[in-house]
Amino acid sequence: MTDMQVNPSFRLAYVPGVTPGKWARVWVERLPDVPLDLVAVPSEEGERTVREGSADAGLIRLPVDKDVLSAIPLYTETTVVVFPKDHWLAAAEEVTLDDLAEDVVFHPLDDTLGWAADALPGRPAIERPATTADAIELVAANVGVLLVPQSLARLHHRRDLTYRPVVEAPQSQVALSWPQERTTDLVEEFIGIVRGRTVNSSRGRGAGQASAAPAAQPKKAVAPRKPQQQKAGGQQRAGGQKAGGQKPGARGGAAAARRGKPKRRS
Template sequence: MATRGGPQRKGGRPGLGKASAKTSAKPKSRAKAVPEPATVAALPAGPFRLGAVPGATPGKWIDTWKTRMPRTPLELVPLIVAEQRGAFERGDVDAAIVRLPIDRDGLHVIPLYEETTVVVCAADSHLTAADELTVEDLAGEVRIVPRDDVLGVELPGTEAPRFAAPATTGEAIETVAAGVGMVVVPMSLARLHHRKDVTFRPLAGAPASAVALAWPADGTTELVDAFVGIVRGRTANSSR
């Protein structure tokens, strides 16, 4: 019988010292859990039809739409203010940038911003002497009101022209450029029809013109909801 610490018997398993046991033991590797990708429901193929009245500037929202949803086309549908309500009734648009007031019956409406009212006059007009005009400054001036006027503002003391009202704001401003009269419009329309021979000045005390996003109350589709989210500043990862 072998003494303690003596040679092992033939065929016996060699013992492991403490040092050997430590070096031979290897920690078990643990596989890192990989999170499953979030499932995003595909939006309808589109197109999404967005109406816009003259002077509206939805460009930044359209750019965001194209970045987030490059496979869903957005069609911009020009509208005139007099027919903006009819565009919903005819189904011409899914949503629209409209000018207030508008009949809100059956519509969701989100006010977006207000525009300063300005006086458009010839570049060499005496009205340009002031940085800002008042209603009193316009007394005796010929005011041209186009048939597509969007303000409906009364200006006591101004005079009506002796010719028929132009059909559009653009035509009215062309007349002003010839040195005849002045036109009162929201600032965006003054910029839209800008020319070198006309300029504009803010009209103090005049009511502002409000712009809003509207869509049918029974037509809140996934595409409409996506665009509303963009307008409201929701990020691509925000929950609706």
């Protein structure tokens, strides 16, 4: 690993549909003195951005070139089909690829599902939209439908559109990726964050900060209470009763009993 001072900040690229906020918040808590720069990049440029060093690491979609980049898969997204709300597919809870046989299915140039040209279901469009956003506009115009990861359907949400999960469709997998030759301490720190390591188990800089923190001051010992002193006539018991079983004032009570009850006045 390289020295920490070589890279005083950390640049993290992320592609559309990926939300790095939860990991960024942990970073700020653990390394408040190391700026985290979030760099939004188009889906098709995610791998190139990381490979060329424009970012220290990236939350991008697989596959990547494993000869150059390391990658830790994080999660797999559900694939959905986006269509107008008045489309007949809205009556279904989930959709099969055969259900799309009569629909025009758009295949944007920034496709994130890796469709082969001859494997895309439905009828092909006259030309491929340049971006997913362009394809969404065509879907809203009731020209066809679009298959995308669910996060992109949410990202491009419109009131006049809806979506349903598609069974047996290819899925997109999101991963943390970085150049194999540049596995720095800061990269290790971010790996620990996405893997859910605690600050004490992290291998990066945060662990060093945790170990350097001053130890908690031990609590002051409380002096034990002194045992009650013994009195003449026996050991003192709870409630002030002596070993003989008599309570304080018991003698007076016995003497009064011997004197008898007071006579009633006539």
